[in-house]
Structures are given as C-alpha cells and as structure tokens.
Amino acid sequence: MEAKLGKVIESITNFFTGADQIPWCDRDIVAGCEQEVREAEKGSSDEFKNECIMRLSWALVHSRQTEDVQRGIAMLDSSLGSTTSPLKLREKLYLLAVGYYRSGDYSRSRELVEDCLKIEPEWRQAQSLKKAIEDRIKKDGMIGIGIATAAVGVVAGGIAAALARRK
Numbered sequence: 001m002e003a004k005l006g007k008v009i010e011s012i013t014n015f016f017t018g019a020d021q022i023p024w025c026d027r028d029i030v031a032g033c034e035q036e037v038r039e040a041e042k043g044s045s046d047e048f049k050n051e052c053i054m055r056l057s058w059a060l061v062h063s064r065q066t067e068d069v070q071r072g073i074a075m076l077d078s079s080l081g082s083t084t085s086p087l088k089l090r091e092k093l094y095l096l097a098v099g100y101y102r103s104g105d106y107s108r109s110r111e112l113v114e115d116c117l118k119i120e121p122e123w124r125q126a127q128s129l130k131k132a133i134e135d136r137i138k139k140d141g142m143i144g145i146g147i148a149t150a151a152v153g154v155v156a157g158g159i160a161a162a163l164a165r166r167k
Contacts, residue, residue: 021128022098025062033059053079054091061099073099090119094126101129106137 033056040052053075060072076096083089097112110133116126 022101022132023062024064025059027063027065027068030056030059030063030065030068057092057095061095061102063102066103069099069102073103086119090116090123090126093119094123094129097126097129097133101133101136106133109133110137 033052037049037052037056040049044052057072057075060068060075063069063072073096076092076099080089080092080096083092093112093116097109097116100106100109100112110130113126113130113133117123117130120126
C-alpha cells in the first residue's frame with residue numbers, strides 16, 4: 001500500500017513540477033565553457049574552436065538562467081546555416097529544441113525535435129525530449145482547463161449569491 005501511495009505522490013509531484021529527464025547546467029560549467037572558447041580563439045584549429053563552441057552551446061541551453069538559454073539559442077540559430085554534416089545538424093537541432101523547451105516555446109521545440117528525428121529516427125535522446133514536450137503541452141492544457149473551470153465556477157457562484165441576496 002505504501003509503495004502505491006508513494007507512486008501516486010511522485011506522479012502528482014512530477015505533474016506540478018514538470019519533472020523531465022533533461023539535465024540542468026550550473027553557472028560554473030557555463031563559465032568554464034566560456035573560458036575554454038576564449039582560449040581556443042587564441043590560435044587553436046577551427047575544429048577545436050567549433051567543439052568548444054558546441055560545448056558552450058550545450059551548457060547555455062541547459063542552464064537555469066533564462067539569459068543563458070537565450071544566448072545558447074542565438075548561437076545555435078546563427079550557426080545552423082553553415083552546418084553541412086547531418087550529424088552536426090542533428091545535434092544543433094536537438095540543442096535548439098532543448099533551448100526552446102527550456103524557454104517555454106513548446107511548439108517550436110516540437111518542430112525542431114521532429115526535424116531532428118527525420119535525420120535520426122531512432123535517436124533516444126530526441127525521442128525522450130519529444131515525449132517531455134508532449135507531456136508538458138498536455139499538462140499546460142489541463143492546467144488551462146482547470147483555471148477556466150474554476151473561473152466559471154467563481155462567476156456562477158457570484159451570480160447565484162447575487163440572486164440569493166435579491167430575494
């Protein structure tokens with residue numbers, strides 16, 4: 001009985017907190033990646049610089065700071081056009097999808113993750129993100145319906161109370 005109760009409580013907690021399997025990134029990691037990019041710009045190969053920039057992009061879109069996520073989205077968006085490798089395109093689309101997911105633009109995130117899955121249909125990470133996006137969209141819809149229902153109840157209650165006072 002306790003195990004079932006624990007699962008119910010965990011399910012309710014996950015519903016309201018929006019728990020997902022996407023990792024978060026600390027500000028220290030972002031700062032370390034920024035330092036790595038600065039050092040790579042001092043004469044390293046283009047390939048190494050690009051690797052450092054991808055690590056920074058990853059850290060930014062996984063950050064808890066909204067401004068970091070927006071910076072990561074901007075970096076990835078600007079580099080998307082110059083990407084020729086399908087593997088790198090897949091990675092950038094995925095990271096963009098994470099960024100848009102973190103910023104609350106679930107429809108854009110879903111579009112990007114679906115583009116990602118066109119390149120690599122069996123990629124579990126992208127499939128997991130797609131499920132998290134769909135779960136979040138459903139949750140937000142249910143909360144919206146709940147709020148609307150509560151508002152209708154309050155209005156109906158107010159009207160009923162006003163009518164009761166008149167009599």
